[in-house]
Amino acid sequence: MRLGLFLSITLTGFAVAGAVEVSCSPGSLGAQLRGQSGVDGLVVSGKIDASDLFFIADSLPSLRSLDLSSASIAAYDGEPLHGRIQYPAATVPAGCFMGAPLESVVFPAETTTLADGAFAGSRLRSVVLDTHTRATGFGVFASCIQLCEADFAEGAAGDYAFAGCVALEKATVGGGTLAAGVFSGCSALERIHGGGNITSVGGRAFEGCGALESFDFGAGLRTVGESAFAGSGLRAADMGLCPTDISIGGWAFAGCPSLESVMVPSGAVLGEGAFFGCTALESAEVPSGAGAVPDYAFAGAPLRNGSGVIPDGIVHIGAYALRGATGMRTVKLPASLISVGDYAMENMDGLASIDAVALDAVPATGTEVWRGVEQGAVELYTTTQTSTLFAGAPQWSDFKITVEAGATSPEAVAPERLKAWFEGDVLVLSSQVDEIAGVRVFNAAGMLLADVEPASSTVRIFTTNTPGALFIVNATMAGSGTETIKITR
Numbered sequence: 001m002r003l004g005l006f007l008s009i010t011l012t013g014f015a016v017a018g019a020v021e022v023s024c025s026p027g028s029l030g031a032q033l034r035g036q037s038g039v040d041g042l043v044v045s046g047k048i049d050a051s052d053l054f055f056i057a058d059s060l061p062s063l064r065s066l067d068l069s070s071a072s073i074a075a076y077d078g079e080p081l082h083g084r085i086q087y088p089a090a091t092v093p094a095g096c097f098m099g100a101p102l103e104s105v106v107f108p109a110e111t112t113t114l115a116d117g118a119f120a121g122s123r124l125r126s127v128v129l130d131t132h133t134r135a136t137g138f139g140v141f142a143s144c145i146q147l148c149e150a151d152f153a154e155g156a157a158g159d160y161a162f163a164g165c166v167a168l169e170k171a172t173v174g175g176g177t178l179a180a181g182v183f184s185g186c187s188a189l190e191r192i193h194g195g196g197n198i199t200s201v202g203g204r205a206f207e208g209c210g211a212l213e214s215f216d217f218g219a220g221l222r223t224v225g226e227s228a229f230a231g232s233g234l235r236a237a238d239m240g241l242c243p244t245d246i247s248i249g250g251w252a253f254a255g256c257p258s259l260e261s262v263m264v265p266s267g268a269v270l271g272e273g274a275f276f277g278c279t280a281l282e283s284a285e286v287p288s289g290a291g292a293v294p295d296y297a298f299a300g301a302p303l304r305n306g307s308g309v310i311p312d313g314i315v316h317i318g319a320y321a322l323r324g325a326t327g328m329r330t331v332k333l334p335a336s337l338i339s340v341g342d343y344a345m346e347n348m349d350g351l352a353s354i355d356a357v358a359l360d361a362v363p364a365t366g367t368e369v370w371r372g373v374e375q376g377a378v379e380l381y382t383t384t385q386t387s388t389l390f391a392g393a394p395q396w397s398d399f400k401i402t403v404e405a406g407a408t409s410p411e412a413v414a415p416e417r418l419k420a421w422f423e424g425d426v427l428v429l430s431s432q433v434d435e436i437a438g439v440r441v442f443n444a445a446g447m448l449l450a451d452v453e454p455a456s457s458t459v460r461i462f463t464t465n466t467p468g469a470l471f472i473v474n475a476t477m478a479g480s481g482t483e484t485i486k487i488t489r
Contacts, residue, residue, distance in 0.1 A: 024048050026074045030055045038062050045070035050087035057097050067106045092118045094137060107133040114140045129156040139163055157182055173198065178205050180225065187211060201228045203249060209233065213258070217242055224248045226271065231255045237262045248274055272296050272318065284309055288482065289474055291442040292316040295341065302327035310334060313474040313484050315442050317344045319366060326350045333359055336472050336484045342366035345373060353379040357404050359386060362393040375399045418483040420473055429459040429475060438476040443468045463489065
């Protein structure tokens with residue numbers, strides 16, 4: 001009798017103010033709040049289950065504030081509920097509050113999982129996910145168009161968690177792995193706090209974040225996923241502090257209209273189209289150990305200061321790799337270059353010269369590599385020994401071939417501090433000058449076949465299971481730069 005009277009007084013008192021505090025057992029919330037559809041604030045303690053959560057979502061259209069900090073979620077097993085007869089404990093069901101008028105929610109203090117789309121399209125204004133709340137479902141808060149701020153612990157936000165939250169301006173992240181698409185389409189996002197602690201940026205994580213002008217690429221960042229920053233507002237991508245073997249996925253920075261400069265570590269792995277369509281990109285450096293400039297890598301970027309785009313050690317320039325690099329006045333081809341892909345230099349209409357002095361052979365060329373280039377107005381500098389070869393080669397003979405004054409055959413100036421030969425299937429490298437600190441071996445297509453750090457003056461690399469006859473060896477010498485050698489088995 002006293003409990004019934006207390007409940008009656010409590011509900012009546014809060015009905016006037018529009019807020020209610022309720023202590024529950026699983027499945028009891030509907031009975032306690034019968035007739036209270038005008039409640040706009042609800043504080044729940046005790047135990048609830050999926051039936052109580054769906055009641056809140058379906059039967060309280062005026063609810064704006066929900067506090068579950070003193071509640072825990074029990075498993076549900078009973079009559080069909082939104083198409084299912086069972087729901088797990090400690091879980092807010094998929095789509096439960098999708099489109100709900102909720103503006104704020106405090107999650108249970110006990111470990112709780114938010115399933116797919118649990119609050120998608122709701123009116124939440126801010127979200128805080130501590131170490132106990134795991135929004136690991138897909139798109140848990142997607143398209144919450146009034147959400148302005150998000151704060152979540154490491155690993156607390158899953159794939160596309162905040163995708164399409166167009167009012168989101170600031171986010172604080174706990175580090176670790178940032179899930180795929182987590183902020184995709186958050187066009188107002190300006191600041192990421194804690195970015196320096198991120199070790200992996202998932203694919204499409206910041207795709208379409210046009211207001212994001214800067215990002216802290218920290219020393220622990222090892223992976224940038226496919227299209228991770230595509231279409232974002234980044235002005236610079238300085239990955240100089242990242243691990244030397246950072247992996248940068250395909251199209252990672254594609255279509256960034258304000259991106260002006262790029263710096264990547266020497267051993268980075270670069271995916272195709274990584275900087276495709278970056279129409280403001282003035283300078284960029286391809287990692288010296290990459291082996292190839294990937295397909296579409298810089299297509300559409302002007303690259304007025306693009307001297308580092310084809311560094312020593314590059315064996316292949318991919319299809320469309322430098323298409324439309326209208327700002328490049330000169331291209332220097334490294335001694336290691338073997339092939340150039342289809343349309344790789346198309347529409348480089350600002351090109352005035354090509355330095356091919358380091359080459360001892362004419363690189364193989366794909367389809368219409370130089371289409372749109374006025375080749376007769378472009379100087380192609382060669383050695384005396386290679387000028388005849390270039391003059392007789394399709395797609396090269398139309399250039400203004402010029403023997404550079406004082407140029408000698410590459411064989412005559414080949415470095416003596418590193419020697420390479422085969423003993424059967426064993427590739428042997430030897431240096432009489434410096435220790436060999438690192439060795440990368442590529443095939444003719446630019447594929448990495450071996451990567452070792454011997455710290456020795458002699459290195460032996462087994463190639464028994466390695467296909468191909470022509471190899472490019474890129475060696476880092478202790479204290480004296482790098483050496484590149486082409487060798488045939």
